[in-house]
Amino acid sequence: MKRGFxxxxxxxxxxxxxxxxxxAGTAVQSARFGQMDLEHELLNYLAASQGxxxxxxxxxxxxxxLDQPVEGILVFGKKPQAARxxxxxxxxxxxxxxxLAVTDGKPERMEGKLVDYLKKDGKTNRSEVVSKDTPGAKRxxxxxxxLETSQGPEGTRSLVQIRLKTGRHHQIxxxxxxxxxxLCGDSKYHPAAGSERGDDGLALCACSLSFAHPRNGKQxxxxxxxxxxxxxxFSCGREK
Numbered sequence: 001m002k003r004g005f006x007x008x009x010x011x012x013x014x015x016x017x018x019x020x021x022x023x024a025g026t027a028v029q030s031a032r033f034g035q036m037d038l039e040h041e042l043l044n045y046l047a048a049s050q051g052x053x054x055x056x057x058x059x060x061x062x063x064x065x066l067d068q069p070v071e072g073i074l075v076f077g078k079k080p081q082a083a084r085x086x087x088x089x090x091x092x093x094x095x096x097x098x099x100l101a102v103t104d105g106k107p108e109r110m111e112g113k114l115v116d117y118l119k120k121d122g123k124t125n126r127s128e129v130v131s132k133d134t135p136g137a138k139r140x141x142x143x144x145x146x147l148e149t150s151q152g153p154e155g156t157r158s159l160v161q162i163r164l165k166t167g168r169h170h171q172i173x174x175x176x177x178x179x180x181x182x183l184c185g186d187s188k189y190h191p192a193a194g195s196e197r198g199d200d201g202l203a204l205c206a207c208s209l210s211f212a213h214p215r216n217g218k219q220x221x222x223x224x225x226x227x228x229x230x231x232x233x234f235s236c237g238r239e240k
Contacts, residue, residue: 005041011222016082016215017075018042018060021224024071024201029062042076064090064097067170069185072099072206073222077214085214096210099162099172100147102203102230103181104190106156111145114179120169126188127170129178141165142175150233157184159234172204184230203230 003023012019020042022028027037039062046058061083066072077083089095117137120127130137141164148159160181162172173189176182182190184203205226212219226236 004036005038005045007045011073011224012220016077016079017086017213018046018078019073019075019209019220019222022066022070022072022074024069024228027068028065028074038074046078061086063087064095064167066206069202070204070206071224071227073209073224074206075209075211082214086211089211089214093165094211096208097164097206098208099164100205100207100226100231100236101160101162101172101176102184102228102234103158103160103176104155104184104192105181106149106158107144107146107160107179107181109146111143113141113143114175115139115141116175116178118168118171118174127168127174129174138168139166140168140171140175142172144176144181147236148234152233154184157230157233159231159236173202185228201228201230203228205231207236 005026009021010018011021020038022038027035029037029039039060043057043060046060050058059078059080061077063075063077063083063086066074075086077086116129117132117134118127118140119130119134119136143163143165145161146158147161150157164171170189173183173186177186177189185201205224205228207226208221208223210219210221
């Protein structure tokens with residue numbers, strides 16, 4: 001079930017940055033007309049906390065995004081200089097993002113690296129694995145490690161840790177499905193899973209984010225425990 005933003009979702013805030021736990025079902029930006037997105041929720045929060053209601057909106061830079069059905073940690077820049085340094089860290093691969101996912105079945109390999117070429121179809125909002133020489137193809141790389149495998153009423157499921165090397169459209173969902181490890185609750189790339197807006201939701205969470213503070217260089221790390229029901233059968237910080 002979708003949860004709206006609240007102050008309890010703020011993992012850290014100072015003059016330069018705002019680190020937030022985004023819940024599944026919330027769009028980061030450009031939500032449908034009449035639907036609030038996280039960016040504007042945070043702008044309203046900052047305006048109220050800084051006493052700026054009715055005046056000029058405060059500065060807030062979106063550094064990276066998560067798909068609407070994906071839960072996880074995001075960092076925003078509150079000053080242009082901070083945003084510039086955070087964007088530089090993203091571009092130079094100095095920001096580590098770790099995901100947890102639940103996949104259907106038991107993977108053939110317990111760990112490995114996936115390298116594919118993906119092409120996005122803007123009309124269908126889908127990406128697919130294509131050959132390297134396909135016009136518009138972009139290289140996509142991730143590494144994965146199976147942490148646990150569980151047998152339950154839904155069949156065999158696995159808890160997988162994923163580290164992104166690149167950031168492509170629907171990258172984890174596409175590459176994992178192509179490799180025979182489809183994500184639970186992902187109707188777009190795993191139709192047998194049912195609707196990703198169902199009770200279980202999409203079993204993907206950006207659970208860890210590490211980066212250097214843009215002002216003082218101090219290394220910061222943030223973690224959240226996945227809320228999705230598909231994670232409840234695993235020992236990832238939740239009771240079974």
